Amino acid sequence: MKENVSTPIYSLTPFTLLDYPHKSACILWFAGCNMRCLYCYNPEIVLGKGSLSFGKILSFLYSRKNLLDAVVFSGGECVMHKNIIPLISEVKKMGFLVKIDTNGSSPEVMQKLINKDLIDYIALDYKAPKSKFEAITQSDLYDPFEKTLDLILQAKIPCEVRTTYHSELLLDDDLETMIQFLQNKNYSGNYYIQYFKNNVETLSKLERSNNKIDCEKLSTPTIKVVLRE
Numbered sequence: 103m104k105e106n107v108s109t110p111i112y113s114l115t116p117f118t119l120l121d122y123p124h125k126s127a128c129i130l131w132f133a134g135c136n137m138r139c140l141y142c143y144n145p146e147i148v149l150g151k152g153s154l155s156f157g158k159i160l161s162f163l164y165s166r167k168n169l170l171d172a173v174v175f176s177g178g179e180c181v182m183h184k185n186i187i188p189l190i191s192e193v194k195k196m197g198f199l200v201k202i203d204t205n206g207s208s209p210e211v212m213q214k215l216i217n218k219d220l221i222d223y224i225a226l227d228y229k230a231p232k233s234k235f236e237a238i239t240q241s242d243l244y245d246p247f248e249k250t251l252d253l254i255l256q257a258k259i260p261c262e263v264r265t266t267y268h269s270e271l272l273l274d275d276d277l278e279t280m281i282q283f284l285q286n287k288n289y290s291g292n293y294y295i296q297y298f299k300n301n302v303e304t305l306s307k308l309e310r311s312n313n314k315i316d317c318e319k320l321s322t323p324t325i326k327v328v329l330r331e
Contacts, residue, residue, distance in 0.1 A: 110134075110183045111154040112147045114162065117170070122201045122223060125171035130159060132177035136207050138240035139229060140306035141268050141298050147178045148305065156189050163196055172199035172222070181208045181215075190220045201225065206250035207243040216257045224254055224261040230272065231279045238271055255287060263289060264330070268298035269312040277315065281325055290324040297329070 115129035133152040135142075142148055163173065173193050180186060181204050190200055201223040204212070215221050228247075229235060235244040254261050263284060267277070277295075284293060297313035317327040 108184075109152040109155045111152045111156075111159060112150055112178065114154060114159065116162075116166075118174070121174045121176075122172040122199065125199060126169075127172040127174050127199075127201070128163075128166065128170055129174040129176050130180070132175065132180040132183055134182065135177060135179040135205070136182055136241060137179070137205055137229070137243065138305055139266075140238055140240070140271065140304070140308060141266055142305040143299050143302050144178070145303060145305045156185065156192075159189075160192055163193060163198065167196055167198075170198065172201055174201045174203065176203040179205055179207060181211045186211065187214055187218070187220070190215065191218070194220055199223070203227070204250070205229065205239075205243070206247035207241070209246050209249040209253055212250050212253050216253060216259065221259055224259055226251060226254060226261060226263050228263050228265045228280060228284075230265075231276050231283065233279075234271070234276060251287060251289075255289060262292060262294055264294040264296060266298055267295050267311070267313065267315060268308060269314075270309050274315065274320075277320055277327075281320060281322060281327070284325055285322060291326070292328045293325050294328050294330045296331075 110132055112131045112133040118127050118129055121127055121129055131147055133147055133150050135148040193200055199222040202221055203225045205227045230238040232244050236242055298311040300310050317329050320327040
């Protein structure tokens with residue numbers, strides 16, 4: 103792939119054992135996002151500009167062949183970036199597994215990635231039920247999110263669904279609605295809840311969150327609600 107003169111990647115985490123289940127990986131943090139989630143604790147990435155070109159990233163990855171198992175594409179929203187498909191293609195050619203962290207806002211791109219067999223694992227952010235989606239994300243992208251979820255489940259790609267919980271934004275009834283929605287889609291397995299991080303900089307000024315939910319009570323026979331620290 104030719105050197106891309108743009109620098110879409112905000113930063114690189116060269117090593118992690120936490121972000122791809124049971125694999126060693128690096129993380130590419132893409133600048134920019136098409137949502138403005140009130141609780142977002144990566145404002146510098148969402149509102150900032152990138153500093154790394156695809157060429158520099160590929161050079162780094164060549165040096166990590168046979169040392170890392172996987173590459174995590176995160177952000178921001180990685181899937182919205184121009185030339186993301188050629189970059190992922192190059193990464194796959196090197197023999198890496200590919201995980202994508204996404205808000206589900208680009209089903210057309212997701213369909214192309216699935217058709218090309220370029221994704222090994224997906225983490226899909228489920229921001230809010232439809233009734234609260236626009237208020238929490240400051241976007242009208244619920245329908246694309248739902249379409250992306252459908253594509254992932256139809257393709258049977260290993261995936262996880264996750265939600266950031268703030269007690270002022272989501273009530274227990276909202277979580278129950280979201281879990282029922284996933285059940286209706288025939289999603290099964292773990293549904294990860296990550297608590298809002300109090301005392302960190304976020305996109306919007308929010309009251310302190312009372313981070314306390316009953317995972318066992320929310321779980322169903324097919325969906326296990328898991329708290330992710």
